[in-house]
Amino acid sequence: MAITIQAAAVTGVRQAEILKLETPDLRAGEALVRVRAAALCTLEQRAFSGKMKMPLPFLGGHEVAGDIAALGPGTNEKLWQVGERVAVRLLYSCGECYYCRTGHTNMCVHSQHKPVREGMLPGPGGLCDFIVVQTKDLYPIPESLSYEEASLTEPLACCVHSVERADIQFGEDVAVIGGGIMGMNHVMLAKRRGARVILSETDEARRKLGLLLGADIAIDPSSEDPVKAVRELTDGRGADVVFNTTAIGAVVPQAIEMCGRAGRMIQYSSMHPDVPVEVSPHMLHNTEKTLTGSISPTERDFFKANRLLSLGVIRMEKLIAKTYPFGQVQAAFEHACLPGTYRVVVTAE
Template identity: 25%
Template sequence: MKASVFYGKDDIRFEEVQKPVINDNEILIKLKACGLCGTDIHKVLEESVSKGTVLGHEFAGEVVETGKNVSSFSIGDRVTGGIHVPCFTCDQCSRGHYTLCPEFKKTNIHPGGFSEYIKIPVEHVRHLLYKIPEELSYSEASLAEPVACCIHGQKAVNIHPGDRVLIMGAGPIGLIHAQLLKKQLVKEVVITDVSDHRLNNAHAFGADTIINTAENNLRDYIQENGHPGFDIVIIAAGVSALLPEAMNVLKRGGTVVCFSPFTINPDVTIDAGMFFHDEKSIVGTYSVSPYEFEEALLAIQNGVINTEVLITHEMPLSDLGEAIQLTQKKNENVLKIVLKN
């Protein structure tokens, strides 16, 4: 079979790799669609993974082979799922911190979503593989993982009807967050970014207000509108400098959700007095547990997520390198790219 294999940021090869062989408890799927995630892009551009790695985790495909002990899925089933499975029994799992389970990152699909065939291990078959509703396309179903991650992130904080929420970052993740928030009857969703191309899409995803922070000051917006700050701030861009800014525009008693990884220059300075005097909070959220996938599929199925506008490009699996380059063109209207097989 073939896969798009990483060798360097300018060297991704669509080449022959060994087709996975399953055991009696596993499943083999033929990939139909795999979303290009921001983490995939960062891993390639920062060359933070080993040569020979096959990335991709937002997959959807068709079951083409099942182990003899597998009874919950059949050949021909359309499926999607995640890549990491917790043990459900350790100290972290017992407290609901499934993504912090020591076994979580040890589990994975093989070789990765950007390949023609994927082996689904027994843990995933049991806990993290879901049948795709008939009315959803494979491309739409590939959005289940990022939508589930956003649901997981919003569960980390108490969101109330009437809240004012700021989303920092108008990429696909920020836009998914906005759509989920509007269904929770928040009073206002403000999305910020430094790209007009991204911000121009935000109203279609539920943003009440868009602000280009390269040209406008968030504090000025708050003062002009006479409110005490945002109840919730979701940082949906991996820029560490956004954290102090988020704390400064946060309402007393509010919470900042650090959704995106701060991989570059993560050290920042925050006025620690805000934690005591203003009871402001910061929470981190990572990945997704098995419990959010069904919610994500329902959100897509019920039209909460505007998949038609969100998916701006569908490209062949062989064009992974070109897809990543496309995301770096600032004047292109690029939101979600889905690679298809």
């Protein structure tokens, strides 16, 4: 049965409005989820600020947690029940392209072409009071995990993907450049993989938080040369793994240099505008360094992030800057766009 829902859509530059939409009837394998928390990620911020040109109205929200309000006909009731608390995966992968078939669902060539159900708006679509989703995109969460923290499953999953790509070994030296939410996720995850973690971050409060969340050492790249500092800490070798979580072009050559022999440098952040750097092929030959990147999580990464949060292995509460009730979504967007802000989460009223 169709219901009227409220959707907090971007309708203009720095303008968010609550629109009324009619949901389609639930199909088999679908659920209606009451959204309890939706976080505002970079995609939503860029759509709101106009930095990313989107067809408007654009309905963002891909970091969502809530509970099941209704199930479509024929849904497996052994697996899912009305009232169950869930984190929701809203980024799309088709399951049928070359990359999906080979397990790289984060590389799906159709990821930007998520089918839009009738009556709904384009975009990941989580910034609503209710959403229609497939049950395969639901991940159960326990009572002990708040909806706000559970809404951050997707950003944690992005970093699970990145940390898995670095294949960290016990006792390795891991440098994390940048202490934003993604940098902090890398700090927490790398620590749990048995590494010594060195955080490089200019802001003192963030360095303190990094040390609290698991960094062994925090260096200030504005007062000392971070490459030299990491080399000194590692008997001149450089780090085994370097994650650049910043979008600062000038940091990339430093990240490559900071990385030691047989090391792995992961370019985690996207780069706007892109800044190409020179790489010495002789250096690559000589050091066997791996230079690579990381983008988005696979379902497997999402599942692992869900486990880490559900079991309390990783806590996200310190990375939530502020929560706003759904009706104040405009203020929430404005706050989220302030530089240096951790996650802003919109909650059900």
